Amino acid sequence: MLNELGKIFIASALINNFVFTRYLGLCIFFGVSKRMETAVGMSMTFTSVMVISAALSWLVYNLVMLPLGLGFLKIVIFIGIVAAFVQAADTILRKISPGLYYKLGIYLVLITTNCIILAVPVINADEKYNFMQALTMGLGSGAGFSLALIIMASIREKLELADVPKVFQGLPIAFVLTGLIALAFLGFSGLIRL
Amino acid sequence: MQIDLVRILTVSLAFIGIIGVIFGLGLAIAAAKFAVKVDPKVERVREVLPGANCGACGYAGCQGYAEAVAANPEVPPNLCAPGKAAVAEAIAQITGKTAAAVEPKVARIFCQGDSARSVKRFRYEGIKDCRAAVLAGGGDKACAYGCLGYGTCASVCPFGAITMNEYDLPVVDVEKCTGCRKCEIACPKKVIEVLPISKQVLVRCHSLDSGPVTRKNCQVGCIACGSCVKVCPFEAVSLNNNLARIDIEKCRRCGLCVMKCPTNAIMDYIPHRTKAYITDKCNGCTICAKVCPVNAASGVLKQKHVIDQERCIGCGICVDKCPKKAIIGTFNAETMDISEILEEAKKV
Numbered sequence: 001m002l003n004e005l006g007k008i009f010i011a012s013a014l015i016n017n018f019v020f021t022r023y024l025g026l027c028i029f030f031g032v033s034k035r036m037e038t039a040v041g042m043s044m045t046f047t048s049v050m051v052i053s054a055a056l057s058w059l060v061y062n063l064v065m066l067p068l069g070l071g072f073l074k075i076v077i078f079i080g081i082v083a084a085f086v087q088a089a090d091t092i093l094r095k096i097s098p099g100l101y102y103k104l105g106i107y108l109v110l111i112t113t114n115c116i117i118l119a120v121p122v123i124n125a126d127e128k129y130n131f132m133q134a135l136t137m138g139l140g141s142g143a144g145f146s147l148a149l150i151i152m153a154s155i156r157e158k159l160e161l162a163d164v165p166k167v168f169q170g171l172p173i174a175f176v177l178t179g180l181i182a183l184a185f186l187g188f189s190g191l192i193r194l
Numbered sequence: 195m196q197i198d199l200v201r202i203l204t205v206s207l208a209f210i211g212i213i214g215v216i217f218g219l220g221l222a223i224a225a226a227k228f229a230v231k232v233d234p235k236v237e238r239v240r241e242v243l244p245g246a247n248c249g250a251c252g253y254a255g256c257q258g259y260a261e262a263v264a265a266n267p268e269v270p271p272n273l274c275a276p277g278k279a280a281v282a283e284a285i286a287q288i289t290g291k292t293a294a295a296v297e298p299k300v301a302r303i304f305c306q307g308d309s310a311r312s313v314k315r316f317r318y319e320g321i322k323d324c325r326a327a328v329l330a331g332g333g334d335k336a337c338a339y340g341c342l343g344y345g346t347c348a349s350v351c352p353f354g355a356i357t358m359n360e361y362d363l364p365v366v367d368v369e370k371c372t373g374c375r376k377c378e379i380a381c382p383k384k385v386i387e388v389l390p391i392s393k394q395v396l397v398r399c400h401s402l403d404s405g406p407v408t409r410k411n412c413q414v415g416c417i418a419c420g421s422c423v424k425v426c427p428f429e430a431v432s433l434n435n436n437l438a439r440i441d442i443e444k445c446r447r448c449g450l451c452v453m454k455c456p457t458n459a460i461m462d463y464i465p466h467r468t469k470a471y472i473t474d475k476c477n478g479c480t481i482c483a484k485v486c487p488v489n490a491a492s493g494v495l496k497q498k499h500v501i502d503q504e505r506c507i508g509c510g511i512c513v514d515k516c517p518k519k520a521i522i523g524t525f526n527a528e529t530m531d532i533s534e535i536l537e538e539a540k541k542v
Contacts, residue, residue, distance in 0.1 A: 084217040095228035
């Protein structure tokens with residue numbers, strides 16, 4: 001039915017959704033899901049950074065680090081790669097497309113050392129994915145994170161109008177919501193048969 | 195298994211070193227090649243701005259204003275309402291513009307029809323928010339132009355300057371108010387206007403209903419009788435669409451209209467008016483005696499005049515009209531500048 005890449009995409013976006021199943025990237029998830037506009041901006045930036053950093057780190061890991069026998073250094077190196085790439089993207093965007101820079105610039109800085117961004121190359125390395133699989137993994141994770149952000153933002157915008165008991169106002173009710181959505185996401189686990 | 199520790203160490207150190215150099219060089223080249231010249235003024239202006247992002251300047255946040263004021267010579271440095279004069283001066287210094295004295299603006303509530311003095315058409319039992327109440331047939335107030343009193347202005351005020359009094363009418367704390375216009379925008383009845391703080395005599399009514407209708411709905415509404423128009427010595431009041439309106443450019447805050455208004459729709463924000471006093475510069479021209487609306491000034495031609503302190507209402511008309519500038523002590527005197535007006539306003 002689904003080919004290998006499709007399975008990886010579905011798995012990373014829904015079944016192993018970074019926010020709801022792996023519980024990664026929660027700081028950003030709660031931070032920017034207050035408004036739909038910021039949530040969408042963050043999703044776009046996040047997905048593109050994730051795909052590109054997955055590609056870059058795959059290249060460095062498989063072409064340089066593995067032949068040298070330096071696999072154990074992957075976390076340090078991946079952080080460096082992502083940070084350098086984000087910084088470069090920040091500089092280049094500012095010159096080439098100021099409009100895009102003002103839309104996404106603030107998010108770029110936030111995600112430099114984000115755990116999801118780091119998790120994607122690490123998982124790619126552990127699973128020994130090939131290049132296309134690594135890219136798909138990045139794209140799927142981005143799509144999953146975007147989905148999580150947009151679901152949460154739309155609920156929280158409604159939540160502004162709801163009569164929440166005082167003790168639950170703000171973050172507590174957001175955590176409760178996240179738990180409920182995570183439960184719902186468990187339902188995706190039967191989606192693919194290996 | 196034999197582990198060649200020295201080899202692993204050297205290779206990994208070399209690898210990290212090389213990759214660090216590559217990243218460093220790459221970033222340095224990118225920074226040099228894609229350098230964007232940022233006007234250092236923008237950064238400095240941004241630092242002196244309060245950072246409230248209230249939008250009172252008309253730009254998208256403090257950053258937007260900082261960029262505009264640094265780049266465009268047409269943009270005046272005194273647009274920041276919360277920052278007041280100090281910020282305007284700092285920006286003027288950074289950008290090399292001249293700062294016109296910035297007069298603070300404050301929100302004024304143009305309705306006095308509180309729950310005790312106005313009539314309601316029906317009982318509204320929905321959400322306690324004016325924007326929700328106005329959806330129910332324009333609100334529960336009989337007067338279609340009046341304040342609904344559900345406190346939307348108080349809740350949107352980022353500075354906590356608006357409170358609701360016991361009769362459901364908003365009260366503006368002029369000391370806290372920065373004139374950011376958030377309440378003016380939020381008010382569905384548009385009863386809030388942001389005006390310069392020195393404009394202290396205002397018709398506090400927006401009702402365009404005819405006199406009898408206004409009277410029936412509210413005890414303190416403008417019934418368009420025209421008394422204020424007749425009494426105003428500066429022709430600042432005009433009557434349009436059943437509503438008296440004071441031209442704040444012409445108004446000299448004499449307060450005669452306040453006294454004449456039969457429904458007390460005109461409000462005098464001046465806490466206590468000081469009395470006029472004639473100095474020795476007086477050459478006895480008798481102009482003050484002619485212009486005084488309460489006959490407090492008197493005297494013989496070519497001799498120093500006196501003002502009856504009992505009668506003087508502190509309107510300042512004589513001060514304004516005196517050709518020798520010999521009258522002091524009340525409004526329109528030359529010594530009275532903005533800082534003094536501010537001091538007065540704070541005493542409210």
